[in-house]
Amino acid sequence: MNIILKGLTAVGLAVAVAGLTPAIAETPKKGGIFEYGVKAGIPTYDLQGSNSYGTLHRTEQHYSLLVTFDWKNFPKIVGDVAESWKISDDQLKYTFKIRKGIKFHDGTPLTAQDVLASYNRLKDPKEGVISPRKAYFKTIKQFSAPDDYTFIAEFSEPFAFGLNLFATPYNPIYSKKDTEKPGNWHHKNINGTGPFVFVEHQPGKKWVSKRYEDYHFDDVHLDGTIAYKIKNITQPMIGGQIMAEMRSVSPPEKKTLQKEMGDKITFHEKPTLSVWMVTLNSAFPPFKDKRVRQALTLCLDRHKGLDALSKITVTTRRTGYMLYGTQYAQSDADLDKQIGFWPDIKKSRAKAKKLLKEAGHEGLKFKYTNRAVAHPYDQIGIWLISQWKACGLNPTMETFPSAKYKSIRSKGGFDTTIDWNAAFLPHPMLMLAKYQSTSFNPINFSRNEEPEIDEMYRKMNATLDPAKVKIMAAEIENKVLDDAWFLPLGYFARSVPMLSKIKGYHITYTHAANNDWRGMWIDD
Template identity: 25%
Template sequence: MPTHSPFLRRLLAAAVAAGVLAASAQADVIAATNPSAIPAQAKARKDTIVGAISAPQGIFNPYLFSNGWDENVTEVIFGRLVGLDAQGKLRAEQAESWQVSKDGLQYTLKLRKGLKFSDGSPFTADDVAFTLTFLHDPAYDGGTDISLAKIKGGDAYKAGKASSVEGIKVLNPQTIQITVTEPGATTLQLIGGPVLSRAWYGRGYQPGKLDDLRQYSSKPLGAGPYIYDKFVPGQEVRFHANPYYFAGKPAVPNFIYRITSDATKLQLFQTGETDLEGFSINADNIEQLKALGFANLNIYNSSDYSLIEFNHNKPALKDVRVRQALTYALDRKKLVDVVYQGYGSVATLPLSPVSWAYDTKGVNPYNFDPAKAAALLDQAGWKLGSDGIREKGGQKLVVTLLATKSLFNDALIPIAKENFKRVGVELRPEVSDFNALLAKRKAGNFDLATFRTSGLNDPHDGVARFRSTENEVGYKNAQVDKLINAGNGTLDIGKRKAIYHQLYQVLANDAPLILLANRKLLYVNSSRIGNYQPDVFNGIFGSLPKLKIQY
């Protein structure tokens, strides 16, 4: 078991009291009624489990991906030093234990004995030091903001003023010590993430030049439960069991991610071509899946939220009145009712109701109000033209919306088009696959973009996108930056909750995006698969190494 300092024990106790370890993290299970109905095609697959994934891009590095589906692949390959259990408590994985000094400024992580990467090479504290140093590289542009950890000397290294990061110290092959300049609520999870092999990823790597390191994104090497075999775009990602996995080689020799879509997933599961799948949650899907007889249904609260992002670099959207108007103009309750049929709610905060930081008191909910939307657009100088579309300075108020093909967006697009037209705004949807959406977004070729966040384990995860240093769409607010940093800068749950409550009020008033929905999740597994227990903190990954084939 991990060794916690009194500092961390107090933090965990406070989290329990605040409700972070809520029962809502657990799944409600509707058990299969007729396992004998398992399709013959699935029964014939004696040594392989097939899961489902939507749109991997092929960048399989836990610190360089830009696509959440690629992140799902890296979870299979890499594992973590420190993870979370099904209740959200810190869990020792590749790190055997950790200690934190009383002042919260020094972390000492001890690795498990005999750790190896999946090629059999040693996994040591040098690899951890290499990973953390790489995250401070001047050219690093991935999604992990290691600056939040406040590692001593990190800024100097990133600025090219030092040849190493002062606060990273390897004590021996099994032990690494990290010194930080400020306590941080997310520090342990930041320094306890996936580890890159220095021998593999460090070949040819030079600080400030990431091209050599990036080339290994298509040839990943990790220490997780399964080893990467190959990626066939549009079809599948294949893996085989890692004999060097710290918890023992998984019992099932092979794992496959089959690429599915809303249009194909039910058929593939029904015919036995997949064993694990996620579905949009609604009464129709639940009844269809129950009727199969061989499906176990797992229903639990998600920790993500869906959204419409504004491109703040576009002149019309720089005006907060326009952003507020578009939020009031959208009937989000109708959207949630149509899509989730009682298994979702309109999102008011940039986090899930399962979080201990959830508090909507005093936060503008932006209830559907076309009259208020129209008044705000009038105030912003956008006047109705003869064709019913607003104009200002000879420019029509026409906005593009980047979206992917999905059941959610199939409902969102017509509702949004109708709602926006009612207040004099023309919406032009551009539907593409997720990777094309990301490319357009990165190039800035959009007004609005809709997608869903990854799972959020800490309230900081839900607001990090609003920091000026991390925001990719031009949003800047000094007060927001200050509150985000303050919320991550203390480990006192009570103080954090008060800071986030203030932050949510500021964000609501500034309307940097349109929050859409919180939802429940529906994951199913064929009853031929045992030990499958998805949870809000880990999804399928907490179960993956322990899965077994029963039939």
């Protein structure tokens, strides 16, 4: 499939992709169980506190948002638990009117107090609660709920990302009473107002849900869903155990499925807004020397090397932290001037060796911590080891199951590790948030403090002129590239395999979104 990058939206979406199958208006049929596969385990049930697709692909179906994207007409925003909203002329105050009659799955009525508790939990989590996207809320002055059906968000300064903040797909509405329970109740419990009710979790086997009959919209056609824990995609798809895998297949897997299943399978494809990277641990003594960090990025062949890698796994050509071809991304010519992106790999590696010698770290030994998920982790890991060895470095790779890997990454128990940053819009507010100081953003797993970047990021988010935002985004990106705590490896090339009889699905720019299965049906 040819991917076309062109056109802009009001929020800077410059990606337009030709789908494989034209949309045909059909009357949805009610009934059936949507059975899909998830390769990753589930590290937590807490949707607000996770950036793992193992959590997102299982739990988004149980929750509602304040407002949401209309995935058929993306990036249009429509109401979810909010039925309407008003934005003040100075863009500092957002007032939402909450729908009446919505109930949580345990029967508790939803009010603005639940919305308030949910957003306060995201902005200022209590001890024991993780909020990976806490940095998104730095310019919030306060949240309030003056009555049971009015929720107000007040900003301290204009916020370029605006209403999109409240449509973020992993900021669900929790019940106030649940947020007040001791510890992190949501780590092992589910109670939302979404289209499907949690039934059971058999660890290592399956996650079962059923349709919520009191859901506040009428577009839920499936009787229920089962998410099976799988080790690979092709065998369960060909054997009929699963109908889809919502993350992606690799190019070799796609070829096998096409050969074995023919027109019984459809591939929904788009580039995603998830950038792969290597994160360096600021606690590892050699990495305190910037020359060593820069050497590691200079060793990587981001031209021919990444192009070759993209042919065997779900990665793309070279890119910075902003997705190539989108409104706020730098041109290839400008990016190729940055350290680690020079077209001449011999020149880059010669510079890397020189820096390592100056720093006294020729032949440096270090560990690369990987995740035990086949694509693209194995392929990226093998590629990285070979690239670093070409500079005379001595890395070793250790691989762990998803839950243990995430624990190691979050606790800083690595030298270097595979990492990523996922967004649902190609906007620098999302795509550059990760690189702030770890005290502001807990998903900065390098654990370094960057007050200069923090201030640059704050100023960018308060700037409403897109042309100025693009300049500021490039300045942030180039500084982060030069600091070399995060080594970008390209974006995620997504191809979702799905039985052709599954209808009503709309692929998004991230596998972290549109996983509530609304509008989907089975044409049996």
